[in-house]
Amino acid sequence: MAEASPTTLPENVAPVIAVEGLRTELALRDRVLPAVIDVSFALKRGQTLGVVGESGCGKSMTALSIARLLPPIARIAAGRLLFDGRDLVGLPEPDMRRVRGRDISMIFQEPMTSLNPVKTIGYQIAEVLMLHVGLTRRQAWDAAIEKLRLVKIPEPARRAGEYPHQLSGGMRQRVMIAIALACNPKLLLADEPTTALDVTIQAQIMELMAELQESLGTAIMLITHDLGLVAENADRVIVMYAGRKVEEAEVNELFAAPCHPYTLGLLGSIPELGASLTRTGRGRLSEIKGSVPSLTQLPPGCAFAPRCGFASEQCHRAVPPLEEKRPGHIAACWHADRVLESLS
Amino acid sequence: MSDAVSPDVPTLEVVDLVKTFPLSSGFLSRVTGGVHAVDGISFAVGRGETLGIVGESGCGKSTAGRTTLKLLEPTSGQIRLLGRDITRLSRAQIRPIRREMQMIFQDPFSSLNPRMTAGQLVGEPLGIHHLARGAERIDRIEALFKQVGLRPEQMDDQPQQFSGGQRQRIAIARALSVKPSLIICDEPVSALDVSIQAQVVNLMMDLQDQYQLSYVFIAHDIAIVEQISHRIAVMYLGRIVEMAETKTLIGEPLHPYTEALLAAVPKPKPGMGRRRKALGGDIPSPINPPPGCHFHTRCPIAVARCRVERPALRTVASGRQAACHLR
Numbered sequence: 234m235a236e237a238s239p240t241t242l243p244e245n246v247a248p249v250i251a252v253e254g255l256r257t258e259l260a261l262r263d264r265v266l267p268a269v270i271d272v273s274f275a276l277k278r279g280q281t282l283g284v285v286g287e288s289g290c291g292k293s294m295t296a297l298s299i300a301r302l303l304p305p306i307a308r309i310a311a312g313r314l315l316f317d318g319r320d321l322v323g324l325p326e327p328d329m330r331r332v333r334g335r336d337i338s339m340i341f342q343e344p345m346t347s348l349n350p351v352k353t354i355g356y357q358i359a360e361v362l363m364l365h366v367g368l369t370r371r372q373a374w375d376a377a378i379e380k381l382r383l384v385k386i387p388e389p390a391r392r393a394g395e396y397p398h399q400l401s402g403g404m405r406q407r408v409m410i411a412i413a414l415a416c417n418p419k420l421l422l423a424d425e426p427t428t429a430l431d432v433t434i435q436a437q438i439m440e441l442m443a444e445l446q447e448s449l450g451t452a453i454m455l456i457t458h459d460l461g462l463v464a465e466n467a468d469r470v471i472v473m474y475a476g477r478k479v480e481e482a483e484v485n486e487l488f489a490a491p492c493h494p495y496t497l498g499l500l501g502s503i504p505e506l507g508a509s510l511t512r513t514g515r516g517r518l519s520e521i522k523g524s525v526p527s528l529t530q531l532p533p534g535c536a537f538a539p540r541c542g543f544a545s546e547q548c549h550r551a552v553p554p555l556e557e558k559r560p561g562h563i564a565a566c567w568h569a570d571r572v573l574e575s576l577s
Numbered sequence: 578m579s580d581a582v583s584p585d586v587p588t589l590e591v592v593d594l595v596k597t598f599p600l601s602s603g604f605l606s607r608v609t610g611g612v613h614a615v616d617g618i619s620f621a622v623g624r625g626e627t628l629g630i631v632g633e634s635g636c637g638k639s640t641a642g643r644t645t646l647k648l649l650e651p652t653s654g655q656i657r658l659l660g661r662d663i664t665r666l667s668r669a670q671i672r673p674i675r676r677e678m679q680m681i682f683q684d685p686f687s688s689l690n691p692r693m694t695a696g697q698l699v700g701e702p703l704g705i706h707h708l709a710r711g712a713e714r715i716d717r718i719e720a721l722f723k724q725v726g727l728r729p730e731q732m733d734d735q736p737q738q739f740s741g742g743q744r745q746r747i748a749i750a751r752a753l754s755v756k757p758s759l760i761i762c763d764e765p766v767s768a769l770d771v772s773i774q775a776q777v778v779n780l781m782m783d784l785q786d787q788y789q790l791s792y793v794f795i796a797h798d799i800a801i802v803e804q805i806s807h808r809i810a811v812m813y814l815g816r817i818v819e820m821a822e823t824k825t826l827i828g829e830p831l832h833p834y835t836e837a838l839l840a841a842v843p844k845p846k847p848g849m850g851r852r853r854k855a856l857g858g859d860i861p862s863p864i865n866p867p868p869g870c871h872f873h874t875r876c877p878i879a880v881a882r883c884r885v886e887r888p889a890l891r892t893v894a895s896g897r898q899a900a901c902h903l904r
Contacts, residue, residue, distance in 0.1 A: 461844055
């Protein structure tokens with residue numbers, strides 16, 4: 234295996250998860266497409282790692298690789314997933330099943346499709362506790378009510394007997410969190426956990442996750458397209474584009490000094506609330522021209538080059554390596570110095 | 578039609594619009610009540626103006642848009658397009674008027690017929706309204722393609738060959754083809770990636786400036802709404818709770834719900850508003866909304882009066898309205 238690309242975790246703290254040189258491929262009828270290309274990162278206890286990028290950038294595929302829940306056409310082609318010192322790649326499915334749900338759990342975007350519609354929510358939480366903690370049916374039911382109380386569902390004893398369709402979207406996502414955190418997992422993979430929710434409900438859910446993280450010390454991988462959510466909730470951020478990690482830094486650093494033109498473009502294209510207050514008339518948003526490349530037609534050099542205002546001939550020819558551009562801040566761009574200069 | 582109208586007449590005027598959906602229950606599906614999806618809203622949109630309508634799920638913003646276009650039959654109230662009352666027009670009577678008002682939907686994946694080519698999709702309204710045929714029609718389609726940033730060579734491609742942002746460009750070209758006065762846009766960019774959202778919003782603003790189009794821009798994302806709107810109406814459970822010029826509404830919101838909505842938006846600036854207090858409670862069901870002010874169950878400043886008496890949408894200052902007993 235090729236040497237993994239660099240990460241910037243301090244040497245002294247053992248990470249909960251260390252992903253090294255992950256490559257995940259999709260096998261189509263006539264060809265193989267890379268969905269995740271040489272992605273490395275590490276995540277410590279109690280830390281939140283934001284993973285941002287647009288559709289098809291490989292952020293969900295990275296999470297599904299870690300949980301070993303990839304769809305049948307996808308497979309991990311290279312890399313290591315070191316969890317608690319054990320490589321999850323190649324772990325037999327029965328062992329993986331014990332890890333999943335107990336040590337690693339997931340929350341997805343749409344709670345309605347992740348919950349079983351014909352089982353009560355109390356049963357669905359109790360099931361996890363019976364399976365992974367070995368509680369009896371009676372104990373598990375009581376514990377389930379306790380978990381519902383923990384995620385602030387009103388009247389938890391009554392709600393436990395209800396079915397998913399009887400709950401609002403926000404309540405269902407609370408139940409998902411209760412299930413995900415039922416066994417005090419070390420790692421929570423949250424894939425667009427609030428995207429389907431209204432903004433006032435989203436704020437409640439993020440607040441709840443932060444509270445629970447504080448008390449349980451869970452490491453969270455927060456996958457989202459929403460840079461605002463990342464700014465408020467992540468400690469570190471990874472930016473992905475066309476299957477690759479293109480930038481990683483601590484959250485303040487990344488927003489203050491983006492080194493990759495894609496990150497710079499993303500930051501510019503989000504409308505900022507309150508922007509109208511400081512200008513006369515309507516302003517234009519800065520755009521990133523063109524569209525996200527399809528995995529079937531990745532350009533030979535830097536995948537962002539065709540849309541990039543900084544691109545030179547070199548960019549179209551060779552993939553830029555991930556290098557430390559500023560202290561603790563890595564990016565994959567041949568022209569990071571010019572990107573940084575453009576900020577001032 | 579638009580040429581004959583005096584400039585003082587707003588493109589669209591909606592007065593006390595109500596849309597109720599019947600609720601049925603039981604074995605014989607007897608009608609047992611109604612959901613007031615839109616509960617008496619009034620607004621006007623001038624020429625070249627964008628009115629943003631913002632709110633969360635169940636607030637009735639989409640129903641308001643559809644009822645205004647008479648895609649849904651209004652229960653009561655009045656809709657005036659370019660000064661003409663269209664509220665009670667039959668389907669046949671409304672057809673020629675449809676030219677003036679177009680709609681763009683959220684999902685460019687399901688709103689475009691996959692069996693038609695992009696060129697046919699853009700040209701179809703021209704045929705329906707007998708506006709152009711043959712070579713003239715092709716020329717018009719070509720011009721429209723260029724205008725929305727598509728290449729004319731893509732005319733023979735099918736919608737599924739386009740990306741989400743390009744499909745929304747096709748939808749915009751299609752709406753634009755009949756030279757409407759008004760376009761109602763229901764979450765037009767919320768299914769798109771962030772970098773593509775900016776492109777589409779910029780395009781819509783450019784086209785508006787060029788053709789003096791009126792937009793009703795319906796969305797849940799208040800930052801996007803702020804970007805494109807001259808004025809904003811905030812809806813909660815079927816009612817407009819506040820309406821003002823964009824700067825006023827964003828800078829000095831009056832209604833507690835507007836405040837909460839603004840506070841809930843995550844700011845793309847680390848360390849700014851983390852761990853802020855979220856608005857509690859759930860959005861009540863529109864089937865059984867709370868009495869009095871619909872917002873009182875979640876309102877941090879509600880008093881006894883709010884629980885029984887519906888606050889009227891009052892004019893607080895020129896061009897500025899709010900529905901709150903306390904503000």
